[in-house]
Amino acid sequence: MQSYPKSLPYIIANEAAERFSFYGMRSILATFLVIQFFNPTLQAALQPVAEAKANEATHFFVSLAYAVPFIGALAADWFFGKHKVILWVSILCCIGHLILSIFETDLDWFRFGLLLIAIGAGGIKSCVSANLGDQFTAKNQHLLSKVYGWFYFSINSGSALSTLMIPLVYTNWGPNWAFGIPGILMAISTTIFYLGRHTYVRIPPTGMKRDNFLFISIYALFNFYKKQPKQSLLDVAKEKFQPEKVEDIKGAWRVIGVxxxxxxxxxxxxxxxxxxxxxxxxxxxxxxxxxxxxxxxxxxxxxxxxxxxxxxxxxxxxxxxxxxxxxxxxxxxxxxxxxxxxxxxxxxxxxxxxxxxxxxxxxxxxxxxxxxxxxxxxxxxxxxxxxxxxAPASMKSTMGAVWLLTVAAGNVFTALVNRSIAQGGFFAxxxxxxxxxxxxxxxxxxxxxxxxxxxxxxxx
Structure with missing residues (x-):
């Protein structure tokens, strides 16, 4: 009987702590921005614009956190490997949380801290679930669905605990501790991940392959004039790339259509x-x-x-x-x-x-x-x-990253609507x-x- 990989406790504990830190700081972000920066005197006349500014900043932060995974996935798969990317961006997240805790009265530095957290959280998100799957072999693959269940449970338990706890910390001890505790949890998360370094199965990076989604799609776009009647636009790429790869890309675009x-x-x-x-x-x-x-x-x-x-x-x-x-x-x-x-x-x-x-x-x-x-x-x-x-077999990871881009796109739209409201624009x-x-x-x-x-x- 096959047992669970020894690396699982490190990966699941790491994810629970990381999600606690992310959702903890996010749970108070909008209200903090209003009170601290956009309407500290709580004037009723300024409140609608202040809330719009806070919502804009929050949604731009989320959009970046969900756009970065696409880049993080490419960096991990092509150049550095998942383990290095997770470790490096986790450290980046820790620095971002530290900046939020120290510079809670400086909007420019606070925004820089949010930027680091968004990049870090996005980089982690692009690799952590795939890294979990990498730990399994054909002999214990049947255990994977159960492990992903526990993995999903760790995400939700971390977010639930943080959204209960961090608002209380913010109310009773102020923003330094409210942003500092998620930073401490992020540091613990990074430490846990590092301690398990000798137990991980590491899939080496493959290097940049030119027969991928981006290269084939761009080639077809710039050679659209070669398209024949009753031929798909992507079919023009078959003159340079393997026909099977082009067919895979066509399947991926059908998913993107949905x-x-x-x-x-x-x-x-x-x-x-x-x-x-x-x-x-x-x-x-x-x-x-x-x-x-x-x-x-x-x-x-x-x-x-x-x-x-x-x-x-x-x-x-x-x-x-x-x-x-x-x-x-x-x-x-x-x-x-x-x-x-x-x-x-x-x-x-x-x-x-x-x-x-x-x-x-x-x-x-x-x-x-x-x-x-x-x-x-x-x-x-x-x-x-x-x-x-x-999605075709060769495109499943890419489609996962594209799925996260839908979250980013939605948050960009909401952020732009709120920016327009704050500036008295079209949606005022x-x-x-x-x-x-x-x-x-x-x-x-x-x-x-x-x-x-x-x-x-x-x-x-």
Missing amino acids: FSFIPIFWAMWDQNLSEWVLQAAKMDRYFFGYELLPQQIQTVNPFFLLLLIPVFNYLVYPFFEKRGIKTTPLRRIGCGLVLMALCFTVIALIQTTIDGGGRPSIWWQVFAYFILAAAEVMVSITCLEYAYTQ SLHGATYYWFFIALLLCIIFVFFLVSPRIAEV
């Missing part, structure tokens, strides 16, 4: 860690007799997520399958987008009550988090499965509930197009 509908999902999802937190500050936050801090409400999201994953896998999907309704990936994604629209409708109605001078119960936002978790199960997890099953009229109704309307338009296009997308 992914093109997903950035709006993340543009809205990531608002639960910024816009929703600021909204919670204006609500009645008594929860089972205890008054929660605005930043602590986020804790229900990983709880609902862990609860709903088995519910969908063992109850919801089989229920429809037994009645002859196939729950294909594209149908799940479409339903998940609809749930996101419903979730934001709840948030918009909450904001309407707040705009009218009311103070609604935090239970309404908890209800929105429940719908949000259901949407995440149907969109995020399904898209990861879709990327793996629909989006304040209060109108802000949320705008995203709902945009999502409904995208859902309409998705329902028109998805029946024409072939699944293999």
